[in-house]
Amino acid sequence: MRKNQLDCIAHVDDRLIEKAEKYVGVKKKNTWAKWGAIAACFCLVAVGALTIMPKYLRETDAGTGRKQPVSGGINEGSLYSVAVLPADRNRDDVRNADCNEISEAEIQGEAGLRDYLPTKLPDGFHFDQASLYVTTMNDGTIYKRLLITYRTGKGAKALPKEEGAEVIPNAHDLGEEFRINVFSFMPDTSAEIYSVEEVRSELQSGNLGNGYFCVQYGDYYVGIEPLSLSAEEILGLIESIGR
Secondary structure (H helix, E strand, C coil): CCHHHHHHHHCCCHHHHHHHHHHHHHHHHHHHHHHHHHHHHHHHHHHHHHHHHHHHHHHCCCCCCCCCCCCCCCCCHHHHHHCCCCCCCCHHHEEEEEEEECCHHHHCCCCCHHHHCCCCCCCCCEEEEEEEEEEEECCCCEEEEEEEEEECCCCHHHCCEECCEECCCCHHHHCCEEEEEEECCCCCCCCCEECHHHHHHHHHHCCCCCCCEEEEECCEEEEEECCCCCHHHHHHHHHHCCC
Protein backbone atom coordinates (compact mmCIF):
# COMPACT_ATOMS: atom_id res chain seq x y z
CA MET A 1 0.00 0.00 0.00
CA ARG A 2 1.43 3.40 -0.98
CA LYS A 3 2.18 6.15 1.59
CA ASN A 4 -0.49 8.54 0.28
CA GLN A 5 -3.12 5.75 0.73
CA LEU A 6 -2.04 5.27 4.36
CA ASP A 7 -2.28 9.01 4.95
CA CYS A 8 -5.84 9.01 3.59
CA ILE A 9 -6.89 6.14 5.87
CA ALA A 10 -5.40 7.92 8.87
CA HIS A 11 -7.79 10.84 8.31
CA VAL A 12 -10.99 8.76 7.97
CA ASP A 13 -13.70 9.72 10.47
CA ASP A 14 -13.98 7.18 13.37
CA ARG A 15 -17.76 6.94 12.94
CA LEU A 16 -17.33 5.71 9.35
CA ILE A 17 -14.92 3.01 10.53
CA GLU A 18 -17.41 1.81 13.16
CA LYS A 19 -20.18 1.57 10.55
CA ALA A 20 -17.89 -0.37 8.22
CA GLU A 21 -17.02 -2.86 10.98
CA LYS A 22 -20.69 -3.44 11.78
CA TYR A 23 -21.51 -3.97 8.07
CA VAL A 24 -18.75 -6.54 7.61
CA GLY A 25 -19.84 -8.41 10.73
CA VAL A 26 -23.46 -8.64 9.52
CA LYS A 27 -22.37 -9.75 6.04
CA LYS A 28 -20.20 -12.56 7.43
CA LYS A 29 -22.99 -13.70 9.70
CA ASN A 30 -25.51 -13.77 6.84
CA THR A 31 -23.09 -15.69 4.61
CA TRP A 32 -22.58 -18.42 7.20
CA ALA A 33 -26.31 -18.60 7.86
CA LYS A 34 -27.00 -19.00 4.15
CA TRP A 35 -24.54 -21.86 3.68
CA GLY A 36 -25.71 -23.47 6.90
CA ALA A 37 -29.30 -23.52 5.59
CA ILE A 38 -28.17 -25.07 2.29
CA ALA A 39 -26.23 -27.79 4.15
CA ALA A 40 -29.30 -28.55 6.28
CA CYS A 41 -31.43 -28.95 3.13
CA PHE A 42 -28.95 -31.43 1.66
CA CYS A 43 -29.08 -33.45 4.87
CA LEU A 44 -32.88 -33.62 4.74
CA VAL A 45 -32.79 -34.75 1.09
CA ALA A 46 -30.23 -37.48 1.88
CA VAL A 47 -32.24 -38.80 4.85
CA GLY A 48 -35.42 -38.78 2.78
CA ALA A 49 -33.75 -40.72 -0.03
CA LEU A 50 -32.47 -43.38 2.35
CA THR A 51 -35.93 -43.73 3.85
CA ILE A 52 -37.89 -43.84 0.60
CA MET A 53 -35.54 -45.86 -1.65
CA PRO A 54 -36.06 -49.33 -0.06
CA LYS A 55 -39.84 -48.87 -0.31
CA TYR A 56 -39.47 -47.72 -3.93
CA LEU A 57 -37.43 -50.80 -4.81
CA ARG A 58 -40.08 -53.07 -3.31
CA GLU A 59 -42.92 -51.28 -5.09
CA THR A 60 -41.17 -51.39 -8.47
CA ASP A 61 -40.24 -55.04 -8.28
CA ALA A 62 -40.65 -57.81 -10.75
CA GLY A 63 -44.01 -58.51 -12.18
CA THR A 64 -42.02 -59.33 -15.29
CA GLY A 65 -38.66 -60.14 -13.67
CA ARG A 66 -36.71 -58.04 -16.19
CA LYS A 67 -34.35 -56.47 -13.70
CA GLN A 68 -30.87 -57.77 -13.13
CA PRO A 69 -30.97 -61.13 -11.32
CA VAL A 70 -29.67 -60.62 -7.79
CA SER A 71 -30.40 -62.63 -4.67
CA GLY A 72 -30.96 -60.77 -1.43
CA GLY A 73 -32.15 -60.82 2.15
CA ILE A 74 -35.80 -60.40 3.02
CA ASN A 75 -35.44 -56.65 3.63
CA GLU A 76 -33.56 -55.90 0.43
CA GLY A 77 -35.32 -54.55 -2.65
CA SER A 78 -33.26 -56.91 -4.83
CA LEU A 79 -35.13 -59.86 -3.34
CA TYR A 80 -38.43 -58.57 -4.65
CA SER A 81 -36.97 -57.75 -8.05
CA VAL A 82 -36.60 -61.47 -8.82
CA ALA A 83 -39.46 -62.90 -6.75
CA VAL A 84 -42.14 -64.61 -8.84
CA LEU A 85 -45.41 -65.73 -7.28
CA PRO A 86 -49.16 -65.70 -7.88
CA ALA A 87 -51.18 -62.53 -7.26
CA ASP A 88 -52.89 -64.09 -4.22
CA ARG A 89 -49.60 -64.57 -2.33
CA ASN A 90 -48.03 -61.83 -0.23
CA ARG A 91 -44.52 -60.71 -1.11
CA ASP A 92 -43.83 -60.08 2.57
CA ASP A 93 -44.06 -63.86 3.03
CA VAL A 94 -41.15 -64.49 0.65
CA ARG A 95 -38.25 -66.26 2.39
CA ASN A 96 -35.83 -66.25 -0.50
CA ALA A 97 -35.71 -65.55 -4.23
CA ASP A 98 -33.00 -66.40 -6.74
CA CYS A 99 -32.40 -66.04 -10.44
CA ASN A 100 -29.62 -67.95 -12.18
CA GLU A 101 -28.58 -68.53 -15.74
CA ILE A 102 -29.33 -72.07 -16.86
CA SER A 103 -28.06 -74.01 -19.87
CA GLU A 104 -30.16 -75.88 -22.40
CA ALA A 105 -28.91 -79.19 -20.97
CA GLU A 106 -29.71 -78.14 -17.39
CA ILE A 107 -33.29 -77.31 -18.39
CA GLN A 108 -33.87 -81.01 -18.93
CA GLY A 109 -33.44 -81.49 -15.19
CA GLU A 110 -36.36 -79.15 -14.47
CA ALA A 111 -39.27 -81.58 -14.44
CA GLY A 112 -42.54 -79.89 -15.27
CA LEU A 113 -41.09 -76.71 -16.72
CA ARG A 114 -39.26 -78.60 -19.45
CA ASP A 115 -42.51 -80.29 -20.54
CA TYR A 116 -44.06 -76.99 -21.61
CA LEU A 117 -41.42 -75.76 -24.00
CA PRO A 118 -41.99 -75.79 -27.76
CA THR A 119 -40.67 -78.95 -29.39
CA LYS A 120 -40.60 -77.32 -32.80
CA LEU A 121 -39.11 -73.89 -33.46
CA PRO A 122 -39.77 -71.59 -36.42
CA ASP A 123 -37.23 -71.96 -39.22
CA GLY A 124 -33.85 -70.42 -38.42
CA PHE A 125 -34.39 -70.05 -34.66
CA HIS A 126 -32.29 -71.75 -32.00
CA PHE A 127 -31.81 -71.66 -28.21
CA ASP A 128 -29.84 -68.61 -27.09
CA GLN A 129 -30.00 -68.20 -23.31
CA ALA A 130 -32.24 -68.93 -20.31
CA SER A 131 -32.78 -67.91 -16.70
CA LEU A 132 -34.48 -69.84 -13.90
CA TYR A 133 -36.34 -67.85 -11.22
CA VAL A 134 -37.04 -69.69 -7.96
CA THR A 135 -39.07 -68.14 -5.13
CA THR A 136 -39.40 -69.88 -1.75
CA MET A 137 -42.14 -68.77 0.64
CA ASN A 138 -42.01 -68.92 4.44
CA ASP A 139 -44.42 -71.88 4.38
CA GLY A 140 -42.03 -73.82 2.10
CA THR A 141 -44.02 -73.39 -1.14
CA ILE A 142 -41.76 -72.98 -4.17
CA TYR A 143 -42.69 -71.10 -7.33
CA LYS A 144 -40.64 -71.34 -10.52
CA ARG A 145 -40.39 -69.40 -13.73
CA LEU A 146 -38.23 -70.33 -16.72
CA LEU A 147 -37.40 -67.58 -19.22
CA ILE A 148 -35.84 -68.58 -22.55
CA THR A 149 -34.73 -66.45 -25.47
CA TYR A 150 -34.57 -67.97 -28.94
CA ARG A 151 -32.95 -66.16 -31.85
CA THR A 152 -31.79 -66.55 -35.42
CA GLY A 153 -28.32 -64.98 -35.12
CA LYS A 154 -25.38 -65.16 -32.76
CA GLY A 155 -25.89 -64.66 -29.06
CA ALA A 156 -23.83 -62.09 -27.17
CA LYS A 157 -21.77 -64.86 -25.56
CA ALA A 158 -20.66 -66.15 -28.94
CA LEU A 159 -18.89 -62.87 -29.71
CA PRO A 160 -15.11 -62.58 -29.20
CA LYS A 161 -13.63 -60.60 -26.30
CA GLU A 162 -11.17 -57.76 -26.55
CA GLU A 163 -8.99 -56.75 -23.60
CA GLY A 164 -11.16 -58.73 -21.19
CA ALA A 165 -14.44 -57.05 -22.17
CA GLU A 166 -17.19 -58.44 -24.35
CA VAL A 167 -17.63 -56.79 -27.71
CA ILE A 168 -20.94 -54.96 -28.01
CA PRO A 169 -23.11 -57.20 -30.21
CA ASN A 170 -24.17 -55.94 -33.59
CA ALA A 171 -27.96 -55.96 -34.06
CA HIS A 172 -27.52 -57.62 -37.44
CA ASP A 173 -25.48 -60.43 -35.88
CA LEU A 174 -28.12 -61.03 -33.20
CA GLY A 175 -30.88 -61.49 -35.76
CA GLU A 176 -34.54 -61.94 -34.79
CA GLU A 177 -35.70 -63.25 -31.42
CA PHE A 178 -38.70 -64.32 -29.38
CA ARG A 179 -39.10 -65.29 -25.73
CA ILE A 180 -40.93 -68.03 -23.86
CA ASN A 181 -41.84 -67.95 -20.15
CA VAL A 182 -42.95 -71.13 -18.37
CA PHE A 183 -44.64 -70.66 -14.98
CA SER A 184 -45.43 -73.42 -12.50
CA PHE A 185 -48.38 -71.30 -11.33
CA MET A 186 -50.86 -68.76 -12.67
CA PRO A 187 -48.75 -65.59 -13.01
CA ASP A 188 -49.70 -62.16 -11.77
CA THR A 189 -49.96 -60.42 -15.14
CA SER A 190 -52.04 -57.86 -16.98
CA ALA A 191 -51.60 -59.86 -20.21
CA GLU A 192 -54.41 -61.91 -21.68
CA ILE A 193 -54.51 -65.56 -20.63
CA TYR A 194 -56.00 -67.94 -23.20
CA SER A 195 -56.76 -71.60 -23.47
CA VAL A 196 -55.14 -73.35 -26.44
CA GLU A 197 -58.45 -73.27 -28.31
CA GLU A 198 -58.97 -69.56 -27.62
CA VAL A 199 -55.52 -68.48 -28.75
CA ARG A 200 -55.84 -70.63 -31.86
CA SER A 201 -59.08 -68.86 -32.71
CA GLU A 202 -57.54 -65.42 -32.06
CA LEU A 203 -54.59 -66.20 -34.32
CA GLN A 204 -56.75 -67.50 -37.14
CA SER A 205 -58.95 -64.41 -37.00
CA GLY A 206 -55.93 -62.10 -36.96
CA ASN A 207 -56.85 -60.48 -33.63
CA LEU A 208 -53.81 -61.47 -31.57
CA GLY A 209 -50.99 -59.30 -32.91
CA ASN A 210 -47.42 -59.58 -31.58
CA GLY A 211 -47.91 -58.50 -27.97
CA TYR A 212 -47.16 -60.63 -24.90
CA PHE A 213 -49.84 -63.17 -23.91
CA CYS A 214 -50.18 -66.37 -21.88
CA VAL A 215 -51.56 -69.81 -22.68
CA GLN A 216 -52.81 -72.16 -19.98
CA TYR A 217 -51.77 -75.80 -20.05
CA GLY A 218 -53.36 -77.36 -16.97
CA ASP A 219 -51.49 -76.10 -13.89
CA TYR A 220 -48.75 -74.55 -16.02
CA TYR A 221 -48.85 -71.26 -17.90
CA VAL A 222 -46.73 -70.34 -20.89
CA GLY A 223 -46.06 -66.68 -21.61
CA ILE A 224 -45.14 -65.91 -25.21
CA GLU A 225 -43.48 -62.74 -26.46
CA PRO A 226 -43.53 -63.32 -30.22
CA LEU A 227 -41.90 -60.04 -31.32
CA SER A 228 -41.28 -60.61 -35.04
CA LEU A 229 -43.01 -63.99 -35.38
CA SER A 230 -45.87 -64.33 -37.83
CA ALA A 231 -49.28 -65.66 -36.79
CA GLU A 232 -48.47 -68.94 -38.52
CA GLU A 233 -45.18 -69.28 -36.61
CA ILE A 234 -46.87 -68.48 -33.29
CA LEU A 235 -49.53 -71.08 -33.96
CA GLY A 236 -46.86 -73.66 -34.77
CA LEU A 237 -45.16 -72.94 -31.43
CA ILE A 238 -48.37 -73.33 -29.45
CA GLU A 239 -49.30 -76.54 -31.22
CA SER A 240 -45.90 -78.06 -30.38
CA ILE A 241 -45.97 -77.24 -26.65
CA GLY A 242 -46.66 -80.13 -24.34
CA ARG A 243 -46.07 -82.72 -27.05
